[in-house]
Amino acid sequence: LSSLGREYSTTGTASASSSPFRNVVVVSGIRLPFAQSSTIYQDEMAVDLQRLAITGLLTQTALPKEEIDYVVCGN
Numbered sequence: 001l002s003s004l005g006r007e008y009s010t011t012g013t014a015s016a017s018s019s020p021f022r023n024v025v026v027v028s029g030i031r032l033p034f035a036q037s038s039t040i041y042q043d044e045m046a047v048d049l050q051r052l053a054i055t056g057l058l059t060q061t062a063l064p065k066e067e068i069d070y071v072v073c074g075n
Contacts (some may be wrong), residue, residue, distance in 0.1 A: 030057040
């Protein structure tokens with residue numbers, strides 16, 4: 001994987017056949033700005049807020065969405 005001149009490797013030192021686990025690459029993280037309860041996000045559903053965060057992350061990293069296998073989200 002590469003993005004903006006940065007390289008992300010998904011290969012490790014052990015061969016893929018010797019381990020049942022896949023390599024994990026953490027590219028970046030992002031969050032929405034803090035806000036008091038019942039203010040700017042009061043009319044938004046949690047999935048819509050998560051969509052905004054993921055869209056921001058894709059913009060920030062310039063990583064093509066086709067190169068992403070899994071996304072882990074939490075609070």
